[in-house]
Structures are given as structure tokens and as C-alpha cells.
Amino acid sequence: MANGELHLLGPPDAARPAGGAVLWLAVAVAAVALASGSFALLSRLAREAAPEVGSSALDPRTARPIANQDAWLRVGGSGSCIALVRRAVAACRAAGQPLAVVVHEGIGSGGGLAALADGALDVALVSRPLKQAEIKNDLLIVPYARSPVALAIQPELEVEDLSLPQVEALLAGTALQWPVGRGAGPATRDGQTAQWLLREHGDSSHEVLRARWRPFAAYEAAARQSPQAQVLFHDRTMHATLQATPGAFGWVDAAAVRAEGVPLALPKIDGVAPDSEALAQSRWPWWKDQAAVTNGRSRAKSMPLLQCLSSDVAGKAMFAAGALPIGAAIDAQPGQGPTQGHPAPLPVRAP
Amino acid sequence: MPTRPDLQPSAVLGRHLLPLAVLVWALVAGVAPLGQGLLQLAELEDRGDRLAARVAALVDRETTWQAQLWRYDTQKLREQIELLRATEGLAAVLVEHAGSVAVAVPSPDAAALQAPQVIWRLGATRGAVPARVHVAVALAPLWQRMAWLAALFGALASSLAALLYWLPLRTVRSAERRIRELVVELQNSKGELQGLADTLEQRVAERSAQLARAAEQLRELTARSARLQEDERRSIARDLHDGIGQTLTALRLQLQARTAKYPVDDRDLPLLLGLVDQALDETRRAVRRLAPPLLAELGLVAAVRQMADALMARGQLTIELAVEPADLANNHGLGAALDLACFRIVQEALTNAARHSRASEVEVTLRADAQHLHCEIHDNGCGFDPAQVLDGHGLAGMRERAALLGGELQVATSPGQGCRVTARLPLSPGTAPR
Numbered sequence: 001m002a003n004g005e006l007h008l009l010g011p012p013d014a015a016r017p018a019g020g021a022v023l024w025l026a027v028a029v030a031a032v033a034l035a036s037g038s039f040a041l042l043s044r045l046a047r048e049a050a051p052e053v054g055s056s057a058l059d060p061r062t063a064r065p066i067a068n069q070d071a072w073l074r075v076g077g078s079g080s081c082i083a084l085v086r087r088a089v090a091a092c093r094a095a096g097q098p099l100a101v102v103v104h105e106g107i108g109s110g111g112g113l114a115a116l117a118d119g120a121l122d123v124a125l126v127s128r129p130l131k132q133a134e135i136k137n138d139l140l141i142v143p144y145a146r147s148p149v150a151l152a153i154q155p156e157l158e159v160e161d162l163s164l165p166q167v168e169a170l171l172a173g174t175a176l177q178w179p180v181g182r183g184a185g186p187a188t189r190d191g192q193t194a195q196w197l198l199r200e201h202g203d204s205s206h207e208v209l210r211a212r213w214r215p216f217a218a219y220e221a222a223a224r225q226s227p228q229a230q231v232l233f234h235d236r237t238m239h240a241t242l243q244a245t246p247g248a249f250g251w252v253d254a255a256a257v258r259a260e261g262v263p264l265a266l267p268k269i270d271g272v273a274p275d276s277e278a279l280a281q282s283r284w285p286w287w288k289d290q291a292a293v294t295n296g297r298s299r300a301k302s303m304p305l306l307q308c309l310s311s312d313v314a315g316k317a318m319f320a321a322g323a324l325p326i327g328a329a330i331d332a333q334p335g336q337g338p339t340q341g342h343p344a345p346l347p348v349r350a351p
Numbered sequence: 352m353p354t355r356p357d358l359q360p361s362a363v364l365g366r367h368l369l370p371l372a373v374l375v376w377a378l379v380a381g382v383a384p385l386g387q388g389l390l391q392l393a394e395l396e397d398r399g400d401r402l403a404a405r406v407a408a409l410v411d412r413e414t415t416w417q418a419q420l421w422r423y424d425t426q427k428l429r430e431q432i433e434l435l436r437a438t439e440g441l442a443a444v445l446v447e448h449a450g451s452v453a454v455a456v457p458s459p460d461a462a463a464l465q466a467p468q469v470i471w472r473l474g475a476t477r478g479a480v481p482a483r484v485h486v487a488v489a490l491a492p493l494w495q496r497m498a499w500l501a502a503l504f505g506a507l508a509s510s511l512a513a514l515l516y517w518l519p520l521r522t523v524r525s526a527e528r529r530i531r532e533l534v535v536e537l538q539n540s541k542g543e544l545q546g547l548a549d550t551l552e553q554r555v556a557e558r559s560a561q562l563a564r565a566a567e568q569l570r571e572l573t574a575r576s577a578r579l580q581e582d583e584r585r586s587i588a589r590d591l592h593d594g595i596g597q598t599l600t601a602l603r604l605q606l607q608a609r610t611a612k613y614p615v616d617d618r619d620l621p622l623l624l625g626l627v628d629q630a631l632d633e634t635r636r637a638v639r640r641l642a643p644p645l646l647a648e649l650g651l652v653a654a655v656r657q658m659a660d661a662l663m664a665r666g667q668l669t670i671e672l673a674v675e676p677a678d679l680a681n682n683h684g685l686g687a688a689l690d691l692a693c694f695r696i697v698q699e700a701l702t703n704a705a706r707h708s709r710a711s712e713v714e715v716t717l718r719a720d721a722q723h724l725h726c727e728i729h730d731n732g733c734g735f736d737p738a739q740v741l742d743g744h745g746l747a748g749m750r751e752r753a754a755l756l757g758g759e760l761q762v763a764t765s766p767g768q769g770c771r772v773t774a775r776l777p778l779s780p781g782t783a784p785r
Contacts, residue, residue, distance in 0.1 A: 023370035111423035
């Protein structure tokens, strides 16, 4: 200590190594490292520009022609119709009617009509009334079957009969587990969680239910809001998922299920089975009509198929599949296609 | 208390702690959000890749089932992709086929799709219909997480840095204040101590001066006492010589005259003459002891030499006398007390050598320097054990004589090794040998 000064830290800094400078150097290094990390992050993000894709929407007409346009009749449309038409065509062929028909997988009624308009299909299969924008003057609409919209249940549940309140309980979500009250089959497996498998909003079966069973729309809307809601977009995936999901149920085209031979349970409701007989007796409340649509360009080419669908052979095959053969060929007029509760139901052909 | 800034511990510590605090702040506040951002970005990219692959698989399934007709059912494909997008929280999905947008959800030109709000990941179909799937993963969760982490770790880093900087500094400043107080106290104590030391030194000096004066006075008194003692001895010797000696001499002369004039009894007179002669001899010896006559007349060196000659005349000893400087023999001014003390010491030592040591040779050295007169008597006799003899052989008297003059006397001897007596006597001022 000199002159009252404290030398607690040794000589002045000028005489010692510059420890402060080393620390500041470390600060600088850390700052550079952080800046480098930030730069790396930002540069990676900067590379994430929006993809350069064409601005035009996909034009379906750019597709290559399907098979041999002249030799084969190209049929496609609603997935509900596919299986039934395939079965009818098979029956006609078995009866000796030569049919060169390609029935494509379902692309929806609207897709079938669009493909028909583009010439990609010769016959469009529809399972709903045509929309105003879809109706053309040269369209020929041939209803051929009425199929029941039914509740399908995972087959292992072995449910054979349900009451309408039980069905409502299932749809409302108040019945969370199988069996649902009384009326279930004797071999019903207890304890399975009931899960409603939904179709997309535009599915024709669900549209029928919304139109003909007022509470259904509310049940469906609530079910779609559920986080556990599972929506399926094709008949085939619907059928497969219903088979594979324990406790699953959902609304399907019963004729399509039977025509495809899918092992799903289609229980009676209040003692009425969803089949062609119930439809013929008007005991089954929910059904939809199927129709084949052709236009002026492909009308002549489509005649063998239309005749097949109107034949007794095909009618029997469709009846056996649970569908009710209906209708006759008519010229296209707005609102007079395959009907779903139209004021003037199409005539039902005797099976 | 003036203090240089660079010598203040708190200032020095503050300069060292500041970069450390900044470093801690930068590392804690920056590394966690940045690291989290990079990791989450990689995770989002991976998730985008997986979802792009899922969408591509979906497109593959649709196009495989529907073959060329899938183009007429893109609405259903769009709904499926939209459902997947909503479920997985994707910002957008674009399916590109043949340079056209086959499916775009929610819309290709949405403002939300622009970077850096999203990152785009690419997938591709593997089926018959080639299509590229662009999946936009929203970065909002990343920014949100980074913002939270930045806020959280920023606050944490600020707290840590503040504590790191403030706590040691506060402690050191507290210690610094205490040290300054102690320094002030120490300085005050030092001042008081300095005052006490000054006082003590002054008092010691005074006491030392007093002691010196007392010692000088004692020395003067001792010298004066010695001089008075010698004067008294010379007076007694003179009285013995002039009084008793003359009387005895006159008595002897009267007895001799009476013998010649009155030869009455031949036997008694010689006896009386013998007794008178004996008394005269004793008187003369007493006179010589009290005041050696030659010492006053011839000086120290001559007196010592005469004494040595007298002893050698008895045939017992061989005595060699050395004088340094040589003219010391001519110096009559050493002082009577000093001469007498030196003479008596030499006399006692020679007497001891003659009586007790059975020595054959004795060396006597008289040497004077500027301050002292050194007397050394060295014999080759039998010596003795100083521990047993103690103050015998007149050693006490010799020491007393030396001490009376402020000098000292040392005896170096051991059995069989002879004896060396050394006296160092201070010269009085003005008595230094010329």
C-alpha cells in the first residue's frame, strides 16, 4: 500500500496479460457463432421459395384416350353403380349377349358426367339427380335400379336387427359400445366401441339420408365435428374399412355391398331388411335410383348396355343383389332423370 | 483517500465481469432459441417430407384405381388432401401434373403460402401417373416456439448476467469499503505509533545521554578515586619513608654509635640492630608496595623493566619485555592511574608466574594504540583451570584495577598450557602515545 492505495489485484493492468481482451474476444467469437447459426437458419428458410408450378388448372381432356374408343364401351361414374352394373353386364354376357364394356372404378356421378361430356366415357353412371349445370339437351338418362341405403356394420359384431331409436342412439353418440340395447343379435360381441365411419359430404347415400330423414343431418354434422371423425372417399375404401375396423358402422349402398360380395352386416331396422323386397313393398324408407346417362355422340354405341340394363336378366341379377329394377329409357329433361323422391317416382319394373 | 481507478478492485473486477456477463447473456439467450429453431426446422422438414410422401401415395392410389379418369374426380382427391391438410396442420398442398395444378389446397396464390411463413417440401408419385406433390409446412409454430424461448431464455440470461455481474461486484465493493475503513484506521494507528516511537526514541536518547554522562562521571570519579588512592598511598609511603624510615635509620645510627661508645652487652646490641634492620626492610617494602618509587620517577616501562630485572636476578625466570611503539618508554604522560594500574597488573601477573606457575619464561608486552593501552603477560608455566581458581591468584584485584579505569582484563589459560593475561585499558584524553 502506497499513498493509501490498495494493490489487492496486483500491478496495474498495463503490466499484466489483457484478461479482459480475452473475454471480449470470447464474446466476439460467441456473437459470430450465433450470427452464423442465425444466418444458417435464415438462409435455409430463404431457399424455401414457393414452388414454381404451372398456373393453369389440370384439364382432364389432356389425358390419353382410354383403351380402344371404337371397340369398347367405356362406362364409369358413381361408385355405388359400378358393382351393380358389372353384375348386370355379367348376367347379360352369361345370357349370350356380347358386350364389349369397360366399367371403370368410381369417379363420382359428377366426374362421370364430365367425362361423358369430354368423350372420355360413353356412358356415365349416376346415383343422384343431375344438377342444372350438368343437364344437356342431348342427354339420354336411363334409370335401371333402385338401391336401398342401409346401415352397414362390421361383420364380427354379428348384429342382425336394430330399432330406429337404437340407430339414432348410435348416430347421436349416446350408445358408445355394442350391443346397443335390446334387439341385438344373440352373438353380439359386447364391449366394442361403436365408431361411425362417414363418407365425404357429397356422397349420394348420405344425401338421401339428409333428404329423407330429418334428424340425420344433425347427427351427421355433429359427427363430422368430432376429432375422432373418420371420413372415407370411396365405396371400396368404405367397405374395406368397415370390415377391418372393430365396432365400425356406416351408411352404404346395400346393393353395391351385396353386388361386390362384401361381408358386411346389413341389419334390419325395426324388423325390415334393406333389400329389394322391402323396396318393392315400400317398407324401406331410404333408397336411391341409379341411372345410365349417355349423349348424342355415344347414344348408338351405348344401346347394347342400355338394353342389357333394361333386360330381365339384368333385372334379376340386380334384384338378387338387393336392388329394385326400375324405369325405362327416356329423353333427358331437367329434373326427370334418376330420382330421389321426385314427385313422380319412376315406374318400378316387376322383378 | 485518493485511489487510482485501475487499482480499485471493484473497477478492475467490473471490467473483467462485463464481457463475461455479456458472453453468458449471449450464449444463454441465443443458443437455446437458435438451437431449438434449427432442430425444429429439421423436424418440420422431415414432417413435410413424410406428409408429401403420404399425399403422393394418396394420389398414386387414386390414379391407380381410376386410371385416366382420375382427372374427373380431382374434387374427391382434393377433399381427401384437404382433410389431410386440416388434420396435419399443413399450410398448403399442391399436386402438380404435366405442368398444371391438379389439386391445390387451400389455393395456390394464398398470401399465407409465401416464405418465410412456410417451408415447401417436395414429394413425387411412384405410380403410372407422374405427379409432384408440394407440401407447405407452416413456420408459425417454429417462430412461436423460438419467440417463447427467446423471451424465456432472454429473461433467464438477463437475470444470470445481472447476477454474475452484480453479486461479485457488490461483494467486492463491500469488502473495498471495509478495507478503506481499515486503511483509515491503520493510518490513524500508524500516526499514533509513529508519535509513540518518536517519543520513545527521544526518551531513549535522553536516557542514553544521561547514562553516558553518568558513566563518564563514574569513570572520572573512579579515576579520581584511583588517583586519590594512589596519592594517599604515596602520602602514606612518603610518611613511612620520611617518618618511620628516618626514625628507624636514626635509631640504627644511635644504636651503632651506642655500641661503639658503650660496648655493654655484645649479645643484645646485634640483636637490636637486627630488629631495626628488619623493621627498615619491612618499611621499605611497604613503601615500595604503596608507591613504587621508580614508577613516578622513570615511568611505566622503566619500572616494569626494573621489576623484571629484580625477578630475573633471583634466577627463577627469564623475562622478555616488548614495548610498542618503541617510544612508549619515553612517554611519561600516560597518567599516573593508568601507569599504576598497568604496573600493578604486570606485577601481580609476574608474581603469580614466579610463585605458582613454575614457568621458566615470561613475555611481557606493552602496546598502545590510539584508544587503549594493552598489557599482555604470557608465561609458559603449568597454567590452571579458570573454573576452579575463579578469582584466586589476585585475578580479582587485577580485574578490579582494569574496571576502575573502564578497561577489561581477560585470562586465557588451561592446565599445562601456560597462562596469558591481557588487559585493555582506555587511554585518557590527551594521553595517547605520541
